[in-house]
Amino acid sequence: MPCDLHVHTSASDGTDVPQKVVEDAYRAGLSALAITDHDTVDGIPPALEAGRKLSICVIPGVEFSTEEDGHELHILGYLFQLDHPGLLEQLAFFRRTRLERVVKMVERLRRLGIPVELEQVLELAGEGAVGRPHVARVLVQIGAVATVGEAFEKYIGKDRVAYVPRYKLAPREAINLLHRAGGVAVLAHPGLTRCDYLIPRLVEHGLQGLEVYYPAHSQEMVWYYEKLCRRYHLVATGGSDYHGSGHREHGCLGASTVPDEVIWSLKELAGQQTGPTNI
The missing domain is CATH 1.10.150.650 (DNA polymerase; domain 1)
Incomplete structure (x- = not known):
């Protein structure tokens, strides 16, 4: 069954409330989705509740913006403790x-x-x-x-007249934060950042996966990142980066998915031995 592991809600910059996102995922035939809002977990509790009602698996997630060597890299976190003090701080x-x-x-x-x-x-x-x-x-x-x-x-936009840079963690800090909270760290859409030379360094810092399957990735990119996952023993994840049905770039929930087995792999890395049922 298909799982979308990169989904945003109105808790950050998505347009749909968490409950609606889960309902739409259910109607789209998804078996699971991960709520990965930017810098917040506020959308996860209502999404979990909606998932329980519909018997669809909702994975707790988050997306951090980080910077390394002048490049912006997004780190996705999965299956961490929602009440971890360091994470909440x-x-x-x-x-x-x-x-x-x-x-x-x-x-x-x-x-x-x-x-x-x-x-x-x-x-x-x-x-x-x-x-x-x-x-x-x-x-x-x-x-x-x-x-x-x-x-x-x-x-x-960047370098425009009203642009203000935002605070970013270093990738190593984001990875360590997720690990301390019991979570799994994955590099989001590597084909967009085009900083593949940094991947071995991130693996040394504890990176555990690559978002291989992504709407903007070409088939050649998918093959390449699959190869990197095999080389570095990383989990190959995927998701749509959904921001709402009216979003100009990320408006198709389930545009990229992975099978249930990927959730098993993430749970094993997080030390959770249950299968891909609702958390």
Whole structure:
């Protein structure tokens, strides 16, 4: 049965609440999905509850943005302890730095004469982790741009006039944090970052998997990363990077999937001996 191990909700920059995401996964015929919101686990409890009602497996996950040698690398974490003190402390710090970043972006936009209000951005983010997508959507709402893509291209994309860099861990720090919380660390969409020379270094730091199956990966990339997984004894995972049905790039839940056996492998690495049933 197909499993999508890279899914976002409104707890971070997705557009759908966790319950709806799980319901959509059930209707799409998925047997499991991992909730991997950016820098937050707030979407996991409601997703777990929805999964129990529908008998669909929901895997606790998270996605960290890290930086190594000037390259941004995303680390996916799976099956960690949701109440681990060190993890919760780091996530609280991320929430504070995300808010500080958005405040600075709003200030820059206002200096440019764009009448965006911080309250609008925070209202749109709700209880979720606030970020650039929320700023972009407000810019669309007030008519400053026509699309979210235009907002990034003109104002808040990297090196644009209102861009503010975000705080990032080093990959080793993210991997160690996940291990301390009992989780498994996987490098997300390596074909996008094109920093394959860093993979052996990440393996030395404790990386346990590669996201091999991903919508933007060509077949040649898939074969190459499968080979790397065999060479370094890594789990080959996969997922859609779903952000909501209306998302311009990541709008197809289940676009890339893996079989149930991958969940078994992740659970073995995390020291959990149960099978791919609802957690």
